[in-house]
Amino acid sequence: MAKMMKIAGYGLALLVAAGAIAWYAIGPQWRTFLSNPPLDDRVLQWTQSQRDSGFALSDKLPIIDSVRIGAGDHVRPLPQGEPLALDLDIDAYLESQNSAALVVLHDGQIRLERYGLHQDRHKRWTSFSVAKSLTSTLVGAAIRDGHIGSLEDKVSDYVTALRGSAYDDVSIHQLLTMTSGVSWNEDYQDPQSDVALFNETEPEPGETALLSYLKRLPRAHPAGTVFNYSTGETNLVGILVASATGKTVSGYLSEKIWRAYGMQQFATWVTSKSGEEISGCCMQAAALDYARFGQFMLDGAFADGQPVVAEGWIDAATNLQVEVGREGVRDYGYQWWTFDDGAYMAGGIFGQAIFVDPARELVIVTHSSWDDARGVSAGQNDERYGFFAAVQAAIDAEG
Incomplete structure (x- = not known):
């Protein structure tokens, strides 16, 4: 009996040890x-703790569905450049931003690369609305490929399920500039807002979950008259791209950019209840691959030596198309935030960004887990803009 109890004790100890190791x-x-x-x-x-770790695990959690964006066999190199001399305390900045990744490319070289929150250059992080700028770029590709005729075409010409809805007379241009006039509430603090509820919709038979939600929305303003930031608009851009091309959004992105340009590893895209990509949000990719996308834009959107988007697309997409008219908020192109000096940015809540400055051949990627979605309570958003300006000044000081 004593021997059996001793053996049982050993077994329990081994189980505890194995559990601890696991x-x-x-x-x-x-x-x-x-x-x-x-x-x-x-x-x-x-909660803050759940965000700090969960933003890195979004495509691994059983409660979130996602699809893969395949990478190719070759990787576009990002050579190591001289360390960037900045007149600020980088460690203090990273701590204040609750930063997961910070990458600065200049002339295609890595001038700064730092990580926090247990991230590294091989780990993916969620993009939130940074994904909007990638989705809009696929419209430029679809026009070049002949799948979409013109930005003045009606959305319902390609997404026929919207005929008879508030989106029936909305042009693709109005969709890209978020001036459809269709009602949408983007309040991140309101659990009953559209942005909080759209993925809870049960799809109607034969429809995607996103379309089932969007087609019910009422009109708030005449189309083309009022800017209203709407993740729903970009979700619809993704449906438009899929309908026009006959391909999934993730598959088309893989084909036109991810494989062709040479991203280092696969990315993922969160999907809705009915399996389509939530194209206004939530790609997961490595920081260096987000930086490569910024460099892709600087390179004129060429991949494998061929233009990916329609002629003139980058200039139109990344310059002022609509004045936002809200203090502290930049103006808008085709799903890019625009700056007066010609820079532009893909931005996502909680501190995600791809900042591109063509005049300086500069790309800055930030991954963070801010105290609040817009980075207002602790001044993190303003601090980040200050960092962008400090990097620009450092590049200018180099002559």
């Missing part, structure tokens, strides 16, 4: 996340 092996992000897991996929309601 718990350690899953890594600090999983350990943090599993110690206080969220109840569902509504990331806007996650």
Whole structure:
């Protein structure tokens, strides 16, 4: 009996030891996340701790579905350049931003690369609305490929399920500039807002979940008259691209950019209840691949020596198309935020960005987990713009 109890004790000890080893092996992000897991996929309601780890795990969680964006066999090199001399305390800045990644490319070379929150150059991080700028770029590709005729075409010409809805007379141009006039509430603090609820919709038979939600929305303004920031608009841009090309958004992105330009690894895209990409949000990719996308834009949107988008697309997409008219908010192109000096930015909540400055051949990527979605409470958004300006000044000082 004593011998059996001793053997049982050894077995229990081995199980405890194996459990401890497994718990350690899953890594600090999983350990943090599993110690206080969220109840569902509504990331806007996650706690700070859940965001700090969960933004790196979005395509690994059983509560979130995603599809893969395939990379190719070759990787576009990003050579190491001279360290950038900045007149600020980088460590203090990273801490203040609660930064997961910070990358600066200049003339195609890495001048600064830093990570936090247990991230590194091989790990993916969610993009939030940075994905909008990639989705809009696929419209430029679809025009070049002959799948879309003109930006003045009506959305309902390609997405016939919208005929009879508030989107019936909306042009593709109005969709890209978020001036459709269709009602949408983007309040990240309101659990009953459209941006919080659209992915909770049960799709109608034969329809995608996104379309089932969007086609019910009422009109708030005449089309083309009022800018209203709407993730719903870009979700519809993705449906438009898929309908026009006959390909999935993730597949078309892989074909036209991810493989052709030479991203280092596959990315992922979060999907809705009915399996289509939520194209206004939530790609997951490595920081260096987001930087490569910025460089792709600087390179004139060429891949494999061939233009990917329609002629003139980059100038139109990344310059002022509509004045936003809100203090502290930049103006808008085709799903890009525009700056007066010719720079432009793909931006996402909680501190995600691809900042592109053509005049300086500069790309800056930021991944963060801010205190609040817009980075207002702790001044993190303004601080980030200050960092962009500091990098520009450092490049100018080099002559």
